Amino acid sequence: MPKDGGIGASTTRREDVRFLTGKGNYTADINAYGTATAIFVRSTVANGVIKSVDTSAAETMPGVLAVFTGEDFAEVGGNPAGWLIHSRDGEPMKEPKRPVLAHGKVRHVGDAYAAVIAETEQQARDAAEEVIADIEELPAVVDMAAALAGDNYVHDEIGTNQCFDWGWIEDNRAATDEAIKNAPHVTTLELINNRLVPNAMEPRASIGTYDAAGDSYLLQTTSQNPHMTRLLISAFVMGIPENKLTVIAPDVGGGFGSKIYHYGEEALVLAAAKKVGRPVKWVADRTESFLTDAHGRDHVTKIELACEKDGTFIAFRTETLANVGAYLSNFSTATPTFLHGTLMAGNYTVPNVYVNLKTVFTNTAPVDAYRGAGRPEATYSLERVIDMAARELGMDPVELRRKNFIKPDQFPFASAAGLEYDSGNYDALMDKMEAMVDRKAFEERRKASEAKGLLRGLGINAYVEACGIAPSNLVGVLGSRVGLYDAATVRVNATGNLSVMVGAHSHGQGHETVFPQIVGEMLGIDPASIDIVHGDTSKIPFGMGTYGSRSLAVCGSAMVRATEKIIAKAKKIAAHMLEASADDVDFADGQFTVKGTDKSVSFGEVALKAYIPHEYPIEDIEPGLEETAFYDPANFTYPSGAYACEVEVDPETGKVTVERFTACDDFGNVMNPMIVSGQVHGGVVQGIGQALLENTTYDENGQLLSASYMDYVMPRADDLPFIAVDHADGTPCTHNPLGAKGCGEGGAIGSPPTVVNAVIDALQSGGKDVKHIDMPLTPARVWAAMNNA
Amino acid sequence: MASVTMTVNGKSVSGDVEGRTLMSDFLRNDLRMTGTHIGCDTSQCGACVIHVNGEAVKACTMFAVEADGADVATIEGQQNADGSLNVIQQAFQDHHGLQCGFCTPGMVMSAAALLKENPKPSEGEIREYLEGNICRCTGYHNIIKAIMAASGQDVPAVAAE
Numbered sequence: 001m002p003k004d005g006g007i008g009a010s011t012t013r014r015e016d017v018r019f020l021t022g023k024g025n026y027t028a029d030i031n032a033y034g035t036a037t038a039i040f041v042r043s044t045v046a047n048g049v050i051k052s053v054d055t056s057a058a059e060t061m062p063g064v065l066a067v068f069t070g071e072d073f074a075e076v077g078g079n080p081a082g083w084l085i086h087s088r089d090g091e092p093m094k095e096p097k098r099p100v101l102a103h104g105k106v107r108h109v110g111d112a113y114a115a116v117i118a119e120t121e122q123q124a125r126d127a128a129e130e131v132i133a134d135i136e137e138l139p140a141v142v143d144m145a146a147a148l149a150g151d152n153y154v155h156d157e158i159g160t161n162q163c164f165d166w167g168w169i170e171d172n173r174a175a176t177d178e179a180i181k182n183a184p185h186v187t188t189l190e191l192i193n194n195r196l197v198p199n200a201m202e203p204r205a206s207i208g209t210y211d212a213a214g215d216s217y218l219l220q221t222t223s224q225n226p227h228m229t230r231l232l233i234s235a236f237v238m239g240i241p242e243n244k245l246t247v248i249a250p251d252v253g254g255g256f257g258s259k260i261y262h263y264g265e266e267a268l269v270l271a272a273a274k275k276v277g278r279p280v281k282w283v284a285d286r287t288e289s290f291l292t293d294a295h296g297r298d299h300v301t302k303i304e305l306a307c308e309k310d311g312t313f314i315a316f317r318t319e320t321l322a323n324v325g326a327y328l329s330n331f332s333t334a335t336p337t338f339l340h341g342t343l344m345a346g347n348y349t350v351p352n353v354y355v356n357l358k359t360v361f362t363n364t365a366p367v368d369a370y371r372g373a374g375r376p377e378a379t380y381s382l383e384r385v386i387d388m389a390a391r392e393l394g395m396d397p398v399e400l401r402r403k404n405f406i407k408p409d410q411f412p413f414a415s416a417a418g419l420e421y422d423s424g425n426y427d428a429l430m431d432k433m434e435a436m437v438d439r440k441a442f443e444e445r446r447k448a449s450e451a452k453g454l455l456r457g458l459g460i461n462a463y464v465e466a467c468g469i470a471p472s473n474l475v476g477v478l479g480s481r482v483g484l485y486d487a488a489t490v491r492v493n494a495t496g497n498l499s500v501m502v503g504a505h506s507h508g509q510g511h512e513t514v515f516p517q518i519v520g521e522m523l524g525i526d527p528a529s530i531d532i533v534h535g536d537t538s539k540i541p542f543g544m545g546t547y548g549s550r551s552l553a554v555c556g557s558a559m560v561r562a563t564e565k566i567i568a569k570a571k572k573i574a575a576h577m578l579e580a581s582a583d584d585v586d587f588a589d590g591q592f593t594v595k596g597t598d599k600s601v602s603f604g605e606v607a608l609k610a611y612i613p614h615e616y617p618i619e620d621i622e623p624g625l626e627e628t629a630f631y632d633p634a635n636f637t638y639p640s641g642a643y644a645c646e647v648e649v650d651p652e653t654g655k656v657t658v659e660r661f662t663a664c665d666d667f668g669n670v671m672n673p674m675i676v677s678g679q680v681h682g683g684v685v686q687g688i689g690q691a692l693l694e695n696t697t698y699d700e701n702g703q704l705l706s707a708s709y710m711d712y713v714m715p716r717a718d719d720l721p722f723i724a725v726d727h728a729d730g731t732p733c734t735h736n737p738l739g740a741k742g743c744g745e746g747g748a749i750g751s752p753p754t755v756v757n758a759v760i761d762a763l764q765s766g767g768k769d770v771k772h773i774d775m776p777l778t779p780a781r782v783w784a785a786m787n788n789a
Numbered sequence: 790m791a792s793v794t795m796t797v798n799g800k801s802v803s804g805d806v807e808g809r810t811l812m813s814d815f816l817r818n819d820l821r822m823t824g825t826h827i828g829c830d831t832s833q834c835g836a837c838v839i840h841v842n843g844e845a846v847k848a849c850t851m852f853a854v855e856a857d858g859a860d861v862a863t864i865e866g867q868q869n870a871d872g873s874l875n876v877i878q879q880a881f882q883d884h885h886g887l888q889c890g891f892c893t894p895g896m897v898m899s900a901a902a903l904l905k906e907n908p909k910p911s912e913g914e915i916r917e918y919l920e921g922n923i924c925r926c927t928g929y930h931n932i933i934k935a936i937m938a939a940s941g942q943d944v945p946a947v948a949a950e
Contacts, residue, residue: 012882012883012885013882013885015890016881016882016887016890017874017882018890019887019890019893019894020864020867020874020878020881020882020887020890020893020897021824021864021865021867021868021874021878022822022823022824022825022863022864022865022867022894023824023865024823024824024890024891026823026826026891028817028823028826028827029817029823031818031821031823122807122809199925200889200891200925201826201828201834201836201889201891201892201923201924201925201926202826202828202889202891203827203828251889251890252889253826253828253889253890253891253892254888254889254891254925254926256925283827285829285830286828286829286830286831286834287830507889508888508889508890508926509888510888674885675885677885678885678888678926678927678930678931681927681928681929681930681931682888682925682926682927682928683928684928685927685928685929685930686925686928708829708830708831708833709829709831709833709834709923710831710833714923714925715928715929716919716920716923716929717915717916717917717919717920717922717924717929717932717933718913718916718917718919718920720916720928720929720930722912722930722933723928723930
């Protein structure tokens with residue numbers, strides 16, 4: 001049993017109280033005296049030449065303080081891509097500049113080319129309507145294949161719409177081709193991984209403040225990683241020295257990837273604050289969020305699975321086009337490559353894997369990492385084609401997967417796609433899932449559905465993913481321009497309570513509760529006496545923030561290392577107080593004790609001594625009790641899972657209802673099961689949303705047709721069942737001190753193919769020879785597939 | 790500009806507003822009560838649900854002038870008199886019915902309105918009632934559990950939790 005409030009306890013969240021009582025402090029809630037409002041003027045066309053922007057009328061409108069255009073930022077830097085990817089021929093990727101405000105050309109609907117600063121929001125909105133732009137509309141580039149074939153370029157200066165043509169692993173290409181050519185059976189599937197909008201419920205918002213006295217800036221913004229944002233603004237975009245710029249991400253209302261990145265609005269409010277001498281605030285409306293937040297997924301893939309007649313996998317080969325939109329967002333080049341291609345061996349001992357992936361510029365919003373980031377795309381391709389192969393081979397889909405699973409005694413396992421999986425037990429997950437689903441009783445449930453005139457299907461899935469991306473030395477070789485460590489400072493205060501400053505940022509994950517559980521257990525003190533400080537670059541060590549399920553595995557490990565340093569130093573102080581050798585002092589349950597005696601001092605007494613160092617060995621030990629650790633992991637962590645979904649399909653309407661969903665995950669050691677379950681619920685439902693409801697649709701002119709909640713179908717409470725989850729008894733990560741694997745994205749990675757597999761199973765049970773339907777499986781698509789089959 | 794006077798969480802408040810000022814903006818900008826959140830522009834997300842004369846209303850669907858003379862309740866006034874969490878708020882904490890917290894004020898206000906009209910709602914009735922409140926974090930699972938618990942019902946034993 002976990003200790004009360006310690007590691008493994010389902011401690012309720014301390015942060016909930018402020019959120020439940022309306023006392024959250026989100027960026028839009030901050031209203032310093034004199035704050036002005038910024039409103040952006042955005043392109044209504046997808047592609048066009050900016051002939052002129054006339055701001056004279058707007059500048060004379062009531063309350064207007066300043067108007068900016070793209071020309072004002074023509075001389076500052078661009079917002080860069082964080083990873084440099086090379087094409088198969090060795091050429092570096094194309095990196096067109098992404099300006100603060102568009103000048104010369106607008107490249108997607110929503111591309112901002114001017115901004116109005118006014119006393120009030122309404123004055124700014126009124127004045128924004130008076131900014132007169134002469135924009136010559138050009139034909140839009142929307143479809144990826146057409147973008148590659150044509151000579152209408154999103155960025156004229158690079159003379160192509162292809163960002164790069166990547167092969168992984170290029171040296172495996174010939175062997176994979178040969179294996180497929182000679183294989184007894186090949187299953188081929190063409191599929192689309194539908195484009196999604198992350199849709200954190202809090203729209204993006206930023207407030208810039210300039211302090212003339214210190215020539216310094218403050219940016220309060222909806223960020224998942226404030227230090228990254230500061231670095232990008234300082235080193236690449238605005239040139240504001242890091243020591244003159246504080247970035248604070250206060251309470252943030254969800255991110256799901258969309259708030260990892262630096263956006264031009266953040267640079268604009270800083271420049272505007274200096275110019276008008278007042279804080280300048282911008283809050284996106286939901287339409288702006290749809291138009292300008294980085295979108296997710298948007299792959300078009302052909303996958304081939306080659307296997308023996310008995311189902312033994314021989315090779316996976318994929319060709320993918322991945323949309324990057326009009327500009328390269330910060331992680332947009334890493335997401336479809338090293339977070340996708342490297343997972344294309346799945347949970348399997350398959351010897352040959354080859355991935356060819358081309359990234360394509362289009363006149364659409366930038367596309368980047370969204371919950372799962374590349375791994376959902378990999379899992380979807382693999383687990384759909386495996387399901388199709390099982391049907392072709394006449395094999396049970398569970399047995400086909402089991403036949404090819406990496407077995408527990410094969411770990412660590414070098415996958416054919418270049419990763420070394422440290423631990424896992426995929427058969428055990430499948431066993432657990434089958435027991436929870438009660439698969440034997442499925443036929444009875446199917447008969448009950450059929451009695452109601454409905455088709456019932458069971459879809460299953462296995463996934464493995466790679467998160468907590470690292471180590472820095474490796475990712476540097478692969479093209480990363482940043483390190484992927486994290487950092488924590490543990491400050492023991494004189495009276496024995498603690499402030500722990502962490503590089504991770506919590507925007508729903510519960511760090512304020514879970515991190516004290518860990519430190520409290522290590523130090524044998526009440527977690528309630530430990531507070532987490534995060535999100536403020538002036539208070540926390542340089543960390544990389546929260547994305548890619550890295551907070552616990554990377555930042556949590558840094559926190560453990562810093563706490564170990566605290567214990568080591570405290571032990572020396574305790575040894576002095578106890579007049580013993582440090583080697584003879586044990587530490588347990590908050591007490592330092594001389595071995596074999598009853599002589600002891602408490603952690604609190606040692607803390608006080610560190611800060612009031614009377615009778616203190618000052619020549620040997622510094623006063624104070626505060627330690628920092630940076631932690632750079634040796635490897636990714638590799639969570640895995642076995643999922644099942646049962647659906648009912650109404651053959652009259654094509655409507656799909658999710659009746660049951662079961663998620664068995666291996667997240668290694670779990671710190672707070674309640675919070676981990678919540679992460680799975682949310683991830684699974686985002687995946688169900690992708691599979692059945694959500695789609696981002698541009699028309700041929702590049703107009704976004706799904707730019708509101710009237711048109712983009714978010715999962716709602718009445719679309720869903722309860723989600724059955726189990727994440728007990730995981731295989732610990734072998735290379736981090738907590739044995740923890742990331743848990744934030746597994747749900748979104750594992751669920752989409754599970755749902756689609758279930759729908760195909762239902763249709764097949766009804767005698768419809770439907771092999772595949774592209775997501776989202778709306779009633780119209782399902783009905784059409786059934787009636788064309 | 791028009792003058793408005795109303796009762797918010799038991800206190801009389803007044804202000805001068807433009808005709809186009811939404812109730813949600815009046816609460817947030819004029820009264821500085823920022824617990825009512827704005828998550829969309831189309832009255833879909835439900836983050837701004839408040840009670841007006843006892844009815845659940847999306848504060849972005851009404852003008853502040855329409856609330857003149859009304860009795861308004863917001864998330865800031867939901868705690869017990871001693872400051873502790875009320876039954877619904879406590880159930881949300883106990884059952885992890887919130888993550889990022891942004892949709893939470895609207896969820897709590899909608900849940901309160903539901904339980905007033907239907908003290909023992911079924912799972913299906915809760916799901917249907919919350920159709921106008923979007924949450925991106927929780928998958929609704931623990932929100933449904935929290936509302937069932939707040940209404941004194943046994944929370945369904947969902948497998949392996």
